[in-house]
Amino acid sequence: MSTTLQSFIAGRWVGQGPKQALRSAINGKVVAHTHEEQLNFEEMVAYARTTGLRTLLNTHFQDRARTLKALAAYLMERKEELYAISAHTGATRSDSWIDVEGGIGTLFAYSSIGGKDLPSSNVLHEGPPMRLGQENHFIGSHVLVPRRGIALHINAFNFPIWGMLEKFAPSYLAGMPCLVKPASATSYVAEKAVRVMMDSGLLPAGCLQLIVGGTGDLFDRLEEPDVVTFTGSADTAMQLRSHPNLLRRSIPFNAEADSLNCALLAPDVTPDDPEFELFVKEVAREMSAKAGQKCTAIRRAIVPRHLMDAVGAALTARLKKIVVGDPAIEGVRMGALASHAQQADVMDKLALLAEGNEILLSGRDGFTPKGEGTENGAFFAPTLLRCDRPLQQTQVHNVEAFGPVSTLMAYDDYEEGLHLATLGRGSLVGSLVTKTPALAAQAVPTFAAWHGRLLVLDREAALESTGHGSPLPKLKHGGPGRAGGGEELGGLRAVKHYLQRCAVQGSPTMLTAVTGEYQRGGAVQESEIHPFRRYFEDVEVGQSLLTHRRTVGEADIVAFGGLSGDYFYMHFDDVAAKQSQFGQRIAHGYFVLSAAAGLFVSPAPGPVLANYGLETLRFVTPVAIGDTIQARLTAKRKIDRPLREGQANAGVVAWDVAVTNQRGELCASYEILTLVAKKGEPS
Ligand code: NDP
Numbered sequence: 001m002s003t004t005l006q007s008f009i010a011g012r013w014v015g016q017g018p019k020q021a022l023r024s025a026i027n028g029k030v031v032a033h034t035h036e037e038q039l040n041f042e043e044m045v046a047y048a049r050t051t052g053l054r055t056l057l058n059t060h061f062q063d064r065a066r067t068l069k070a071l072a073a074y075l076m077e078r079k080e081e082l083y084a085i086s087a088h089t090g091a092t093r094s095d096s097w098i099d100v101e102g103g104i105g106t107l108f109a110y111s112s113i114g115g116k117d118l119p120s121s122n123v124l125h126e127g128p129p130m131r132l133g134q135e136n137h138f139i140g141s142h143v144l145v146p147r148r149g150i151a152l153h154i155n156a157f158n159f160p161i162w163g164m165l166e167k168f169a170p171s172y173l174a175g176m177p178c179l180v181k182p183a184s185a186t187s188y189v190a191e192k193a194v195r196v197m198m199d200s201g202l203l204p205a206g207c208l209q210l211i212v213g214g215t216g217d218l219f220d221r222l223e224e225p226d227v228v229t230f231t232g233s234a235d236t237a238m239q240l241r242s243h244p245n246l247l248r249r250s251i252p253f254n255a256e257a258d259s260l261n262c263a264l265l266a267p268d269v270t271p272d273d274p275e276f277e278l279f280v281k282e283v284a285r286e287m288s289a290k291a292g293q294k295c296t297a298i299r300r301a302i303v304p305r306h307l308m309d310a311v312g313a314a315l316t317a318r319l320k321k322i323v324v325g326d327p328a329i330e331g332v333r334m335g336a337l338a339s340h341a342q343q344a345d346v347m348d349k350l351a352l353l354a355e356g357n358e359i360l361l362s363g364r365d366g367f368t369p370k371g372e373g374t375e376n377g378a379f380f381a382p383t384l385l386r387c388d389r390p391l392q393q394t395q396v397h398n399v400e401a402f403g404p405v406s407t408l409m410a411y412d413d414y415e416e417g418l419h420l421a422t423l424g425r426g427s428l429v430g431s432l433v434t435k436t437p438a439l440a441a442q443a444v445p446t447f448a449a450w451h452g453r454l455l456v457l458d459r460e461a462a463l464e465s466t467g468h469g470s471p472l473p474k475l476k477h478g479g480p481g482r483a484g485g486g487e488e489l490g491g492l493r494a495v496k497h498y499l500q501r502c503a504v505q506g507s508p509t510m511l512t513a514v515t516g517e518y519q520r521g522g523a524v525q526e527s528e529i530h531p532f533r534r535y536f537e538d539v540e541v542g543q544s545l546l547t548h549r550r551t552v553g554e555a556d557i558v559a560f561g562g563l564s565g566d567y568f569y570m571h572f573d574d575v576a577a578k579q580s581q582f583g584q585r586i587a588h589g590y591f592v593l594s595a596a597a598g599l600f601v602s603p604a605p606g607p608v609l610a611n612y613g614l615e616t617l618r619f620v621t622p623v624a625i626g627d628t629i630q631a632r633l634t635a636k637r638k639i640d641r642p643l644r645e646g647q648a649n650a651g652v653v654a655w656d657v658a659v660t661n662q663r664g665e666l667c668a669s670y671e672i673l674t675l676v677a678k679k680g681e682p683s
Pocket of ligand 1: 156182214233258296402
């Protein structure tokens with residue numbers, strides 16, 4: 001029995017009367033209806049701006065990262081409910097895996113990115129700061145803060161869960177209440193996912209609202225701090241991004257639109273190479289996964305002219321083996337398109353692509369989807385075209401059939417192949433299959449200018465490759481030109497998209513307070529208590545220790561050389577050292593580092609549990625025999641971390657270390673990272 005879907009606005013589910021029937025892609029039966037009630041967008045926006053923003057900004061980056069993790073775990077427990085509903089979209093289990101577990105995995109990834117890279121506040125410092133005056137009284141840096149606006153996410157029909165979560169995760173981390181509008185055709189899947197998210201009780205009120213159906217006057221209600229993120233067709237992207245209210249108020253609009261992604265087989269590959277098989281496999285996989293309804297799918301397979309027949313035969317043979325039908329049936333590898341509308345659209349686009357090109361494989365070759373009722377479903381046979389004159393047949397670079405359709409096209413020399421790759425006029429992803437590093441390097445300047453992501457595939461990468469079609473949470477997703485010109489994912493970059501960047505100038509003391517990170521030259525707090533004897537909660541940014549001094553003698557250099565085995569001439573050969581730029585023997589940089597540790601550590605057991613690395617190390621002024629060094633250790637930055645099973649309950653403290661000589665010159669500069677225990681907790 002079909003249900004009427006509901007929108008979730010201002011904390012309640014809205015919608016009772018059925019409107020548009022949404023049909024199963026497998027057998028055409030009605031799965032659900034959108035609702036007929038008009039939404040009150042004024043109320044929705046007001047709720048996000050008041051309750052949503054207030055509850056979100058009562059939390060900080062680290063709190064939100066923790067919530068994402070808990071939410072991901074909760075969704076994972078209920079994933080089978082999501083798989084069950086996803087089946088109506090025509091997806092196989094592995095297609096749904098991309099949507100369901102790919103989406104949940106993205107939540108996990110962003111919880112980890114947030115936990116590792118973001119502070120326990122709502123100010124993200126994007127350093128390093130730069131000196132703006134000679135004497136270090138005036139410096140400048142950048143901070144990123146929540147925009148204090150709302151994020152409107154408009155999603156495509158093909159990945160109703162992943163598409164929603166990959167936008168929600170960074171927006172939520174950034175502290176933006178989200179209004180999510182799924183594509184109507186598969187809104188029943190998104191609605192179910194939002195219900196599960198709400199059932200979790202983990203999300204603060206107002207941080208997520210759902211729109212089933214149209215957006216009404218919502219675009220007129222958007223304001224300067226808001227953001228729109230869109231996935232769908234280039235036409236809709238153009239229509240929405242040019243909305244007068246968005247233009248007038250400079251509201252960012254991030255678009256990820258359809259693109260004619262390519263895979264290029266380099267001329268060095270022969271049919272006997274494993275790379276040949278890899279190319280064929282990758283193209284076939286991208287044509288059949290999600291029945292080709294992936295924004296990243298390979299639409300154009302560009303191959304050397306002399307290999308056209310061989311690739312065509314291998315690809316056709318592979319595609320013929322793909323069993324199409326109801327994914328519930330054992331052995332079925334490809335399901336249906338998401339709707340009859342899509343089926344009709346792909347048919348129309350295929351007719352355009354076929355003009356002047358040969359069809360190597362199509363539905364005419366005895367295509368009958370497996371399963372009961374599938375004659376009423378939205379199935380489409382894997383279809384391969386051959387284009388021998390791709391420089392003349394320009395439709396193969398312009399027309400996207402959003403289904404299991406791809407065109408094989410020939411090139412005569414490598415530069416021409418690379419040129420063909422650019423004729424998509426901007427793509428999300430391209431693959432280059434080659435066994436020659438120099439050919440990869442030659443391709444990149446052309447390829448990278450027109451693509452958001454590039455997979456260079458050879459037999460070695462294939463051992464672990466995640467594939468052409470998989471956007472990864474930590475790598476950028478989005479391409480130039482036709483692909484929409486936007487950027488999503490890419491780790492912290494995605495979170496920054498939802499934050500506002502501001503340059504801040506002032507004294508080091510002021511910038512320490514503003515950024516929450518000690519800036520060298522700023523006021524420090526010194527006390528009798530050694531900074532290493534404080535528990536995590538008691539460490540404050542700016543707490544500092546100026547150590548006693550130590551004069552470096554020749555014996556130190558000899559001993560350190562003996563211990564490390566480092567007898568570099570600069571430390572041991574008086575003649576060569578005198579002829580060098582330093583004019584004398586100098587101490588090993590690593591000795592200075594070790595000696596500084598000896599100056600500043602507090603040796604007895606205490607809250608500092610481990611030193612796990614150092615960053616930004618620079619040896620600035622060399623330390624010569626007879627120089628006297630001294631270190632200043634200052635708490636620079638704190639990162640709180642939740643308790644993890646099997647690990648000590650501790651936070652991260654980064655310490656600024658400046659080693660100076662008797663003239664006050666900076667000899668070594670770096671940041672050390674320590675794990676510092678929290679009070680009264682098991683360590
Ligand atoms: P659309 O661009 O029509 O729709 C994308 C989203 O925009 C949907 O949520 C849709 O909602 C919404 N939308 C459409 N018009 C408006 C409007 N005037 N105001 C507000 N929201 C609007 O794409 P389709 O989903 O129909 O797919 C069409 C084509 O787009 C595909 O055939 C394919 O070529 C491409 N595509 C690209 C994808 C990619 O990832 N790059 C993904 C999916 C499709 P509603 O469904 O309610 O109309």
